[in-house]
Amino acid sequence: MSTPILILMVLTSLGVFFGFLLAYSNKKFSIEVNPLIHIVEDVLPKGQCGACGYAGCMAYAEAVVLNPDVAPNLCSPGKDAVAKLVAELTGKAAAPMEPQIAQVQCAGTHDKAKRSYAYTGVEDCVAANLLFGGPKSCKYGCLGLGTCVKSCPFDAMTMSPEGLPVIDPEKCTSCGKCVSVCPKQVISLMPVGARVRVNCNSKDKGAVAKKACSVACIGCSLCMRQCPYEAIKMGNNLAIVDAKICEEKCSDAVCLSKCPTKAIRPFVTGIVPGTENEASTTLACASCAK
Known part of the structure; x- marks a missing residue:
């Protein structure tokens, strides 16, 4: 018998042997799945x-x-x-889930936020953040390189020409994936029925924040002092809105007109942050009143 045929027979025998061994082991040690x-x-x-x-x-x-x-x-x-x-x-009890949607807490578009340098590296926010915190003068703002858009498993985000991501309210599932991948923590989840939102994430003091971005929250606390329901607090030079109090009690968001930089705007979904106008305000209030 020639050597090649002998090798082939040996290999075939080994294959059959180990095949039966694996089949037996699979049956012997298998775990039943519910x-x-x-x-x-x-x-x-x-x-x-x-x-x-x-x-x-x-x-x-x-x-x-x-x-x-x-x-x-x-x-x-x-x-x-x-x-x-x-x-x-x-057979369990499910507590009601509050509908939420992602929001971008930054209105620092190309024409409103200044740049510290020209970035020509990898189109990724995490990578850009490793280089002196990114090219934006505001070290808390959206870098606009679309890492959140690429990571969204439901295609609910797109990059706008203005350099900020836009969330599609019809597709957003509030899964929080975009929240976790953003190196600036500029994306958060908000109740769908929220009335207003703060389009800023800066923790800098007023003068520094305003120098870096024309629509930054300057921590003046005018909004907090004007809110009759104590729905707004100040933390690290930034206005923080309690969406639940605002949604349940507020019928006239006076904070919108008092903000000197328009950092607080009506909560309107599906648009670039900072592009809200008076028509949007009417739309938002009508939507919240339903």
């Missing part, structure tokens, strides 16, 4: 965004089925509809 896990996974949106705190939809499905302490309403992209389905399948 079929409910796959049923729950099927109702999840499959965005694999990690908003639930688990590494993907399968991991969350396994946790919510097997662990009685895991809530059925952790999937923010699925909203109330998915939460109710998961609760029904697992």
